[in-house]
Amino acid sequence: MSSPLPVRPDDVRDLVDRIRAGDGGAFEALFRAHYGPLCGFATRYVRDPALAEELVQDLFADLWAKRRAWEPRTSVRAYLFAAVRNRALNLRARQAVESDWLDRETVAEVRTLHHEPPPADEVLASAELHARLDAALESLPERCRLVMRLRWREQLGYAEIAEIMGISAKGVENQLSRGLKMLRGVLKDRG
Amino acid sequence: MVRMWGFRPPACLGGMTPDDWPLIDRYLAGAATPDEARRMEAWLAADPARRAWLDAVRARVAAGEAWNVDAAWARVAARTTRADRVRPLGRPDVRPDRTTWRTGWRVAASLALVAGAGAAWRAGWLAPRSGARVEQVAMREVVAPRGGRATLRLPDGTQVKLNAGSRLRYAAAGFGAGDRDVWLEGEGYFEVRHDAAHPFRVRAHGGVAEDLGTRFVVRAYPEAPRLEVMVAEGRVALRRAVAGGDSAVLGAGQLGTLAAVGAPVVSDDAHAERYLGWTTGVLVLDDVPLADALPQLERRYDVTIALADRTLGARRVAARFRDQSVAEALDALALALGARYERHGQLVTFHAAEARR
Numbered sequence: 001m002s003s004p005l006p007v008r009p010d011d012v013r014d015l016v017d018r019i020r021a022g023d024g025g026a027f028e029a030l031f032r033a034h035y036g037p038l039c040g041f042a043t044r045y046v047r048d049p050a051l052a053e054e055l056v057q058d059l060f061a062d063l064w065a066k067r068r069a070w071e072p073r074t075s076v077r078a079y080l081f082a083a084v085r086n087r088a089l090n091l092r093a094r095q096a097v098e099s100d101w102l103d104r105e106t107v108a109e110v111r112t113l114h115h116e117p118p119p120a121d122e123v124l125a126s127a128e129l130h131a132r133l134d135a136a137l138e139s140l141p142e143r144c145r146l147v148m149r150l151r152w153r154e155q156l157g158y159a160e161i162a163e164i165m166g167i168s169a170k171g172v173e174n175q176l177s178r179g180l181k182m183l184r185g186v187l188k189d190r191g
Numbered sequence: 192m193v194r195m196w197g198f199r200p201p202a203c204l205g206g207m208t209p210d211d212w213p214l215i216d217r218y219l220a221g222a223a224t225p226d227e228a229r230r231m232e233a234w235l236a237a238d239p240a241r242r243a244w245l246d247a248v249r250a251r252v253a254a255g256e257a258w259n260v261d262a263a264w265a266r267v268a269a270r271t272t273r274a275d276r277v278r279p280l281g282r283p284d285v286r287p288d289r290t291t292w293r294t295g296w297r298v299a300a301s302l303a304l305v306a307g308a309g310a311a312w313r314a315g316w317l318a319p320r321s322g323a324r325v326e327q328v329a330m331r332e333v334v335a336p337r338g339g340r341a342t343l344r345l346p347d348g349t350q351v352k353l354n355a356g357s358r359l360r361y362a363a364a365g366f367g368a369g370d371r372d373v374w375l376e377g378e379g380y381f382e383v384r385h386d387a388a389h390p391f392r393v394r395a396h397g398g399v400a401e402d403l404g405t406r407f408v409v410r411a412y413p414e415a416p417r418l419e420v421m422v423a424e425g426r427v428a429l430r431r432a433v434a435g436g437d438s439a440v441l442g443a444g445q446l447g448t449l450a451a452v453g454a455p456v457v458s459d460d461a462h463a464e465r466y467l468g469w470t471t472g473v474l475v476l477d478d479v480p481l482a483d484a485l486p487q488l489e490r491r492y493d494v495t496i497a498l499a500d501r502t503l504g505a506r507r508v509a510a511r512f513r514d515q516s517v518a519e520a521l522d523a524l525a526l527a528l529g530a531r532y533e534r535h536g537q538l539v540t541f542h543a544a545e546a547r548r
Contacts, residue, residue, distance in 0.1 A: 152219040153253035
């Protein structure tokens with residue numbers, strides 16, 4: 001597992017410059033590279049894939065319209081994910097549905113896992129493993145699940161995730177530590 | 192499927208403890224050093240339950256979803272040139288849409304001169320509204336998703352199959368009443384209802400393939416600036432879109448090629464299945480350099496393939512894929528190439544086998 005996504009800052013810088021200069025090919029490349037991951041991320045907030053797609057398409061259309069003023073501070077990916085999160089939160093605030101999403105993101109659900117530790121010689125069907133992982137994930141706050149997604153699916157760095165989620169790098173570490181320990185608890189061998 | 196496994200007694204492997212979460216984190220994030228990756232692999236290899244656990248975690252937290260990027264891009268590209276909002280998305284694979292010749296389509300090549308310098312002309316959709324005098328025709332666009340194909344019947348009865356990641360445009364209203372022109376980007380198979388009074392023409396890459404009573408495939412991918420026509424049955428005329436060039440008439444089994452410059456070239460010994468195979472779900476790679484085969488593989492399986500060792504691109508591949516999954520196809524390729532690959536979601540990286548960690 002030695003090759004994460006190659007992100008070369010020079011290339012990214014170049015891409016931003018080209019888009020600012022009105023290069024449609026560069027803009028299309030940016031769109032195609034990030035559309036799927038951004039939609040997946042947005043769906044975690046708005047719960048509706050069609051709404052998520054609309055949100056991401058709006059973002060890119062606006063980005064193009066305002067390209068001359070575009071100045072991502074750190075990385076392009078962090079900018080895009082952060083913009084999606086902001087728009088998703090705004091959307092939810094506008095719709096004023098259900099409870100405040102920020103609360104749901106922040107507050108851990110207090111449910112605990114109720115299962116006896118299996119005997120050492122017990123065999124475990126994969127279905128049970130999956131069910132227990134689901135339960136473990138369910139017991140974690142949404143913010144923790146989002147951080148894990150950004151880290152392990154999008155392979156972003158701590159600083160980028162911190163920028164996207166509006167928390168400190170230490171906070172990112174805490175979320176990952178907490179999430180992984182919870183998931184690790186599902187695997188009962190203590191090897 | 193229910194796989195069973197037992198738990199092993201604890202073992203100390205490479206100094207890894209169950210609570211060494213930063214190591215697992217870096218491994219999952221693709222940020223582990225080679226040494227860390229080795230430690231992690233050893234830990235995973237010691238017990239099948241660990242591998243199953245890790246795969247299940249990945250499936251939950253890092254699983255990919257399928258999004259129709261082509262259709263989404265068509266919508267965004269249209270919005271960047273039109274003030275009005277594009278109508279909502281229809282069915283995900285076959286997407287009718289109102290748009291103009293100016294939006295996102297290579298037929299707007301003449302706009303290149305208007306739009307000016309740089310790569311901005313590339314797709315034509317940036318052309319300033321006032322700068323281009325182009326007939327406003329409502330076009331219907333059909334996009335075949337990457338990883339799939341699309342089949343459609345045009346209003347005149349012509350049957351069309353589009354290969355993965357290809358798109359076709361035609362007049363949204365009145366198609367078949369006059370000349371039947373369609374615009375292709377990618378690869379399409381046409382089974383045309385011949386009608387000499389209403390010529391059927393496929394336009395792509397500055398060329399025109401005109402039906403003379405036939406079934407044929409037109410191939411015009413962005414990565415190869417040439418138009419290729421393989422005739423399965425009947426005859427097709429191939430010429431350049433601008434007036435005055437040479438024209439060639441192709442018969443069954445003949446391949447016509449129209450490069451960026453020069454007259455059409457007709458070849459009798461082309462491998463027909465290589466061009467027609469996809470219409471029945473077969474991807475044929477007949478001894479082509481891997482670098483040339485990559486775009487086809489990427490579209491067919493909706494993955495992005497990188498070559499860590501550039502020499503791999505020159506190795507030749509002969510393969511036939513029909514029902515194989517992505518993993519099976521990649522395994523077969525790796526074996527044939529003497530290479531290995533890593534896959535993170537949609538990103539696949541091939542390494543020369545000798546460069547083992």
